[in-house]
Amino acid sequence: MFMKLCERLGMLPMLAIAAMGVGTGLAQAEPRVTLTYAHCCPAEHTYGVYAHQFADAVEKNSNGEIKVEVLDGGVMGSEQAIAQKVQLGSVQMGGITSNNVAQLAPSLNVLVLPYLNSGPEDLTGEGGLLRAGPYRDALNERVLKESGSLRVIGGFNNAFRSIFTKDECVDEIGDLDGLKVRAPKNPVMTAMWESWGVSTYPIAWGETYGAVATGVVDAFDSPTDVVLNMGFHEHIKYITEATYLPQAAVVIINNDFLQSLSEEDRAILRQSAEETDVSHAQYVAENGTRVREALIQDHGVTFCELKDPEVWAEKARAIWPQLYDLVGGGEDWVETTLTYKETGKIE
Numbered sequence: 001m002f003m004k005l006c007e008r009l010g011m012l013p014m015l016a017i018a019a020m021g022v023g024t025g026l027a028q029a030e031p032r033v034t035l036t037y038a039h040c041c042p043a044e045h046t047y048g049v050y051a052h053q054f055a056d057a058v059e060k061n062s063n064g065e066i067k068v069e070v071l072d073g074g075v076m077g078s079e080q081a082i083a084q085k086v087q088l089g090s091v092q093m094g095g096i097t098s099n100n101v102a103q104l105a106p107s108l109n110v111l112v113l114p115y116l117n118s119g120p121e122d123l124t125g126e127g128g129l130l131r132a133g134p135y136r137d138a139l140n141e142r143v144l145k146e147s148g149s150l151r152v153i154g155g156f157n158n159a160f161r162s163i164f165t166k167d168e169c170v171d172e173i174g175d176l177d178g179l180k181v182r183a184p185k186n187p188v189m190t191a192m193w194e195s196w197g198v199s200t201y202p203i204a205w206g207e208t209y210g211a212v213a214t215g216v217v218d219a220f221d222s223p224t225d226v227v228l229n230m231g232f233h234e235h236i237k238y239i240t241e242a243t244y245l246p247q248a249a250v251v252i253i254n255n256d257f258l259q260s261l262s263e264e265d266r267a268i269l270r271q272s273a274e275e276t277d278v279s280h281a282q283y284v285a286e287n288g289t290r291v292r293e294a295l296i297q298d299h300g301v302t303f304c305e306l307k308d309p310e311v312w313a314e315k316a317r318a319i320w321p322q323l324y325d326l327v328g329g330g331e332d333w334v335e336t337t338l339t340y341k342e343t344g345k346i347e
Contacts (some may be wrong), residue, residue: 031067033265035092035257038076038085040205045229046158046287047095047249048072050280054095054154054251057272066268068093078204080185087149089254095156098248099186105150107142107328110337111248112188114316117341120157120246124281127344130155130248132274135340144255146328151258154251154273156280158223159288161247163240164232165219166212169304170240173197173311182208182220187326192244195315212236223247225291233299240304244316 037055041047048070055068076082076091079100085091087104102108110116111130117123123130130136140152163170170176176198183189183200193200203211211217212235224241227233251273258266295301306312324331339347 031062031065033062033066033261034069035066036069036071037093037095038071038082038091039095040074040079040082040097041072041226042229043070043072046156046223046225046280046284049283050095050154050156050249050251050276053280053283054272054276057275058268061268061272061275062265066265074206078206083150083252086252086254087147089149089256091254092257093153093251093253095154095249095251097184098250099184099189101143101150101250101252102186102188105143105146105328106326107139107146107333108250109186109188109323109327110329110334112186112245113320113323113327113334114192114244115313116334116337117246117248118243120159120281120284122341123157123246123248124155124277124284129337129341130157130250131277132270134344134346135337138336138346142328142333143252149255150252151255152250153253153258153269154277156249156251156277157284158225158247158249159284160223160241160243161221161245162224163219163221163242164227164236165238165240166235167218167238169238169302170219171304171306172308173315179219180217182211182217188323189245191319191323191326192316195319196312224295225287227301228291228294228299233295233301237300238302238304239295240306242306242312243309244312 037051039047039051043052051070055070058066058068076085079096080103082091082094083096083101083104086094098108098111102112122128127133136152143150143152173196176196179198181193181198181200182203183193185202190200201217203217208220209230209232212232224239227236227239292303296303324334327333336346
């Protein structure tokens with residue numbers, strides 16, 4: 001009956017075309033714009049979660065006209081290598097720890113100053129340094145000027161960096177004696193560890209697991225979820241929760257690529273990043289409890305607490321004047337940051 005009615009109305013050719021489209025996928029429009037977004041870690045890691053949340057937001061906000069291809073697992077190299085690729089434009093975007101972009105834009109080193117921020121909310125909470133607003137606008141001007149081609153379009157945190165050890169708890173600063181500690185190759189972070197009497201091993205992140213497994217190092221610091229999501233729990237059995245540095249990561253985009261887009265498409269990327277900044281901060285806050293419970297219950301990891309946190313803070317803050325030259329803009333930029341944290345204004 002239906003087919004006869006369609007024949008009378010001349011609809012059979014249209015039905016055939018529609019059926020072909022459904023069967024072959026031709027009915028789905030191809031995206032107008034495709035860009036690549038690279039990061040260091042597995043898709044289920046905090047950095048991967050941000051990347052895929054952002055990709056989903058872009059797809060939704062553009063009605064599928066813009067596609068973000070996420071390159072998980074460090075397939076484009078180390079974080080420093082990814083930052084350089086975004087700078088050159090061979091990769092359009094990346095979500096990278098701020099200390100590993102600071103090689104190209106030293107003003108980002110302000111986010112690495114120990115004890116500058118009291119918690120993740122100082123970075124990604126309402127009015128935080130990495131949320132869209134006047135501070136990030138000022139930061140962006142500096143990053144673009146220093147790097148020549150990078151813009152910060154979003155930002156996220158991964159809770160505090162904790163200290164991981166293989167054989168015993170670090171309960172007080174004296175427990176660092178004799179430890180072989182891996183730390184990122186960043187002059188501010190190196191100086192921080194030196195203030196605590198430690199000469200670090202600047203091993204690339206991609207080589208850290210092997211270094212821990214073989215005993216080249218027996219300690220390192222990072223956000224706690226890497227122990228669970230990247231298999232370090234096989235060797236790391238003690239985690240000291242410290243408060244010297246909430247992990248700051250920036251979402252960077254090649255400026256030439258950004259400017260090649262229409263204003264409408266640029267607005268979609270900005271909107272999607274702002275939405276993801278908020279949703280991801282909620283994810284990080286909730287994920288911490290899950291990670292901690294899994295490490296304790298499933299992998300026998302012991303969590304430790306510092307007995308002398310004030311000693312660590314005093315020693316690290318004392319070296320700030322030595323670090324100003326490593327922060328783009330020097331002491332003035334540090335003071336601008338502190339003033340914004342207190343007043344919400346850029347002066």
